[in-house]
Amino acid sequence: ATGAPAPPAPTCDTRSLERVAGEERVATAVAGARHGWDASSQVVLASAVDYPDALAAGVLAARRDAPVLLTLPDRLPSPVGDEIERLKAAHVVIVGGRAAVSEDVALAVAATAHRPQVLRIAGPHRYATAAEVARAAGPSATGEAVVVSGARFADAVSAGALAAVPDRLPPLLTTADRLHPDAEAALRDLDATEVIVVGGSAAVAPQVDEDLRRGGWRVSRLAGDDRYATSATVAARAADRLGERRRGAVLATGAAFPDALAAGGLAARTSSVLALVPPRDLSAAPAVADLLRTHAGTLVSSAVLGGRAAVSVRTAEQVADLLGAEPPDGPPVLVGAGDIAVCGSDGDEATAALLDRFGGTVATFGDNAYDRGTPGEFADCYHPSWGRHRDRTRPSPGNHDYGTDGAAGYFGYFGARAGDPGQGWYSYDLGPWWHVVALNSNCSAVAGCGPGSPQERWLRADLAANPDRHVVAYWHHPRWSTGRHGSSDATAVFWQALYDHGAELVLNGHDHTYERFAPMRPDGTADPTHGIRQFVVGTGGAGLYRFSSDPLPTTEVRRNDTRGVLVLTLRSEGYDWEFVPVAGGSFTDRGSTRAHGAP
Secondary structure, three states: OOOOOOOOOOOOOOOEEEEEOOOOHHHHHHHHHHHHOOOOOEEEEEEOOOOHHHHHHHHHHHHHOOOEEEEOOOOOOHHHHHHHHHHOOOEEEEEOOOOOOOHHHHHHHHOOOOOOEEEEEOOOOHHHHHHHHHHHHOOOOOOEEEEEEOOOHHHHHHHHHHHOOOOOOOEEEEOOOOOOHHHHHHHHHOOOOEEEEEOOOOOOOHHHHHHHHHOOOEEEEEOOOOHHHHHHHHHHHHHHHHHHHOOEEEEEEOOOOHHHOOHHHHHHHOOEEEEEEOOOOHHHOHHHHHHHHHHHHHOOEEEEEOOOOOOOHHHHHHHHHHHOOOOOOOOOEEEEEOOOEOOOOOHHHHHHHHHOOOOOEEEEOOOOEOOOOOHHHHHHHHOOOHHHHHHHEEOOOOOOHHHOHHHHHHHHHHHHHHOOOOOOOEEEEEOOOEEEEEOOOOHHHOOOOOOOOHHHHHHHHHHHOOOOOEEEEEOOOOOOOOOOOOOOHHHHHHHHHHHHHOOOEEEEOOOOOEEEEOOEOOOOOEOOOOOEEEEEEOOOOOOOOOOOOOOOOOEEEEEOOOOEEEEEEEOOOEEEEEEEEOOOOOOOEEEEEEOOOOO
16 A cells, blocks of 8 residues: 555445356356346246357347246256246246257246246257247347357357347357358348347358348458457447446356356346456456456446356456456455475475465465476476466566576466566556565576666556555565575665555565564564565475574564465455465464555
């Protein structure tokens, strides 16, 4: 945090992001119905086993203001029957033939408490079923319709964004090479005058556009370089059409169809923009991130559809950050340690087992792979343990990582996540409240760390660009320590810049100990009002060290007999910390601190 003393934390009272999910696809659809409807006279029911019928059903659900529920082909899951009863549905429309949804399921639906009437809409295959659904939903208010590949679920989900707008554009499915005859017949029955083709030329060939033009329809195409860019392009058009009605976003995974099946109906119900997000990291979809950033001011009530396997905690946190909302899975978590992987030792395996228990972002505080940070040591020592969390790791380098010229093994292993190989420093945000800075304390390798050094200039500029966020920084060599290596003044300039800004935390490794300090000024004296709290957490797996001196006046806790990781929970008003020991360890250290402003 920075600015005047004790600034008020930003608020997101008018923004929300919820995770709407069940244990599997059927339960997620039920959760979507519960999220959007207290009651509904109508329900649309489709197979949970494949996507075409359920996605085609979205426009029918939108037109009838009904949730989409899913069923197994041969039996109605009891939670679905219970949800039909809770909604007090009087009419249930089954989309799909008897192979997709059996007659036994239809009879079970009819036997639920309120004895709803059951109607089936189906064709002999997915293209015909989509056409029949479009006819049942009726023409759009503008005479437009959508044509999308019947073989690619991602584009079909994306097309649902246009079915969810007030104009209710019906999606029709086609084969890739030619306009499918059932789609063509439905377009004529709907008196469509204009067709929007969704997807690139690999999904729907230009020949389909030509077929449509020869049929007398005006044709436009919405597409991007990949499924996420296509989704963003379609969603942007939908956002424009929603206009002042726009209330939020419904976000579904673009990696697999199950949790996305109910997205269209929920988007229509909540006047939301429907878009796809990557399962692990939003950075894989910059176009979607840009979409959310552009419309964040009007997306006040949004939802992530699907569990954490479908849309990770990290992706949800990144979405929340863009929208200015609290993360749906709770405050962001940063978990880490330094001095980690030694071949022939099981210490890093024990600490990696702790990472398995915690979500969030993994940070490393240097000396990732002993003894010289070679590519082979990263592959053979680090990768089998902490490496299984590489996709969510934001590392920092240590002196052992520079045992290989230019830390080539380190930068080669972590890639872009480690920053520019000539620098090794970078920053990122966690949630809407926190800014995280990873620095490189191997000063001789990066043109020094002193006043006016490239890294110090970058650090001050980065902090200045983030005036309203609390700050945590980490690097390898500790400014203060009572371990074998002791305190180092090489990074004193980092401390001064961070203190001037009002940073909260500094995390280090190098000494293979655990030591927590009281909040301090850059000169090491206690400052309970504006000081930075430092942790030395060199307990990631390598052998532990003895302490070489008595505790410093600001040392609050220290321990040198327990490997483990530090878990930080980063809240809007402050942070919680906990040192978690490996299996068999008994030492723990935990507490909470309120964030503060700059001195």
